[in-house]
Amino acid sequence: MNAKAATAETGGRQFSVHVATRTNYMILVFGVLVLIVLAVFPLFGGIPWTRRLVDFFTLLALAQLWNLMLGYAGIISVGQQGLIGMGSYALWFFADVLHINPFISVVFAGVGGAIIALPAAALVFRLKGGYLAIGTWVIAEILRLIVANIKRTGGGSGITIQAATQLGTEVRVPGTYWWGLASAMLSMGVIYFLLRSRTGLALKAMRDNDLAAESSGVNLWRAKLYTYVIAGAGCAVVGAIVAIHLLRVQPAAAFSINWTAYMLFIAVIGGVGTIEGPVIGTIIYFVLRETTSKYGEWYFIILGLLAIVVTVWSPSGIYGYIYRKTSFLLFPLQRKLAYRDEPGRATPVAAESGETPG
C-alpha cells in the first residue's frame, strides 16, 4: 500500500496520489490481529468449529476466484466445478498413487489445474458472454465424464483417499484448516497484487471498455488467459483441500454444479468487483447455511432468488450498496488525487473511476 505513489507540482499547487487512507491502516492492523487469532485457532477452537471454518475458507477462496474472473476480466464461468473436481482427483493421484504427502500434493494439484485450464481457455475463449459460460460448463461435463469412466478411481462411486485417512484427525483437521486459510488469503492476495500491477491495469481497462483497452495496446486475450489459468489453479487447490477434508472423492460431488452455485451466489450477493464483497457474501451464506440447511432444497431456492434480486435491483451487491452509502473501501485499489493546501492535509479532488463497486 503506497500512501503516496506520486507527487507533482502544478502551478504552485501540490497534488498527491493516494490509494489508502489512515482508516485503512488502522483496519489493516486490526486485520493482522484477526489473522493471528485465526492462524492459531485449531490449537484451541476444537474440531467441529475448525472443520466449519475449513468450509468457510474454501468457499471464500472460490468466491474470490470467481470474483477475479468476472469482476476484473469479464469472464463468466459456470464451469469451475470441472477444475475443483480435477483438483480432488489430482490429490488422490499424487497422494495415493505417487505417495507424496497429501499436504504437498495440494501444490501439485494446483499445477495440474493450471495445465488443464490452459487448453480449456483456448477453446472456450472462442465463445463470448453467455455462450462462453455454457462452454465452460461443457468442459466441466467432459472432465466429469472422463473421470467417471476411469475404473481405477472406482468410476461413478468414487474412491477413498487412503493417504488422508492415515493422517489421523489431530494432524488432518489442523492441516486442512491451515491450507484452507492459506487458500483464502492467497486468493485475496493474488487479486490485490495482480490488480496493483501492470496486468491489473490492463484487466481494469479491459473490463471498463475492451475495445478502448485493446486499441491502447492491451493484449486482451493474454490478460484473460492469465486470469483464467490462475483461477483454474486456485480452484484445483481448493478441490484438493476439500478432498483431504472429506477423505473421499466421487465424480457426482466433486464435479457438482452446486460448487458454481455457491461461488456465484456468494460473489454476486456480496458484490462482484471488490475484495470485500465476497467476504461479506461468504458470511451471509454461512449464517443462512447454519440456519436453513435442514430445509434442503429451500436453501438453494432462497440463495437463487437472492442472487436474482441482487442482480436486478442492486447489481453491485450488498457491499456496493454499503459503499454507495459510505464511500468506504477496506482494500482500496483505487487511486485518488488529492490537493495539498497545507502540509499534512490533503483535500480529495478526484478519484479514478471504475474501481468503485457498481
Add this chain to the structure above:
Amino acid sequence: MDWINAAVQGILLGGLYALFATGLALVFGTMRLVNLAHGDLTVLPAYVALMLVNAFRFNPFYSIPITMVVMFVVGYLLQRGLLNLIVGKGDVAGVIVTFGLSIVIQNALLLAFTANSQGLDAGTVENLSIKVNDRLAIGWLPLIIFLMSLVVITGLQMFLSRTKMGRGFRAISDDTDAARLMGINTKHVWAIAMGVALGIVAIGGVMMGIRTTFDPLLGTQRLIYAFEAVIIGGMGSGWGTLLGGVILGLSQTLGAQAFGSAWSILVGHVVFVAILAFRPQGLLAKTVTT
C-alpha cells in the same frame, strides 16, 4: 447392420435435440439472452404433463397441447415479470439471473416431485416399430418425435419469415431501437418470443418424457445438448440447428456403438469441441455473431 441401426437412431434423436436447440436459439436471436435455465424449462413441461395425466387419466399425447399453452403462459409471464428487466443490460446480468433461475426451478422440482425418475406411459405405441429387415427396426415413437420436430422447425421458419409477428422478431433482433421507433412494443414481443420458445420445447419435453424417464436434474444435460446443437450448426441458422442436432445425435449413438454406451455422451461432447476448435462459426453459419 448394427451401425446403420445406430445411425438411424442417432438421426431420430438429433431431431429432438434440434427442437430443444431451436428454443434456445430463438431467445438468443430475438433478445441476445443466453438462457441458462433453458434446460430446466424443458424438464418442467414433462412434470406439467405428468400432473395432467395423473389428474385426467388420459394418454400423455393429449397433454401436449395443454402443456404447450401452459408453457407459453409461463414464458410470457417470466419474460414480462423478470427477464425484460435484464435484456440489454449485458451478458453478465443475463447469465447470473438465468443461472439463479435454473437452480430455483431445479430445486423447486426436487421439492415437489423428489429426485426419483418419472415416466409418462403412452401405451402400446412405445413398443411398435417398422421392421425394415431382421436386424433393423425403426421405432414408431422416435419416428413420430423426429417428424414432429421437423414440422415445428419448418413452422417456426415460416412464422419468422411470413407473419407480422415473425417480422417483428427479426426487426427487434436486427435493431431494437429502430424497431421500437417503428412502433413495435419490444417488451411484448420479447415476452411472445419467450412464450413461443417454451411452447416449442414443451413438445420436446413431453415427448422425451414419453420416450424415456426424467428427473429434476436432467436440465444441465438438456441445456448443453441444445447449446452444442446451436454451435455445431452455426448461430442464426434455423436449418443449421437441425443439422447440429442430428450431428450431435449421430455422434452419441455411433459413439455408443463404437466404444460402448458409457462413452456415448462423451463422444458427442468431443465432436462438439472439435467443431468449436476447427470451425468456431459452425457448419452453416449465416451471420457472424460476436
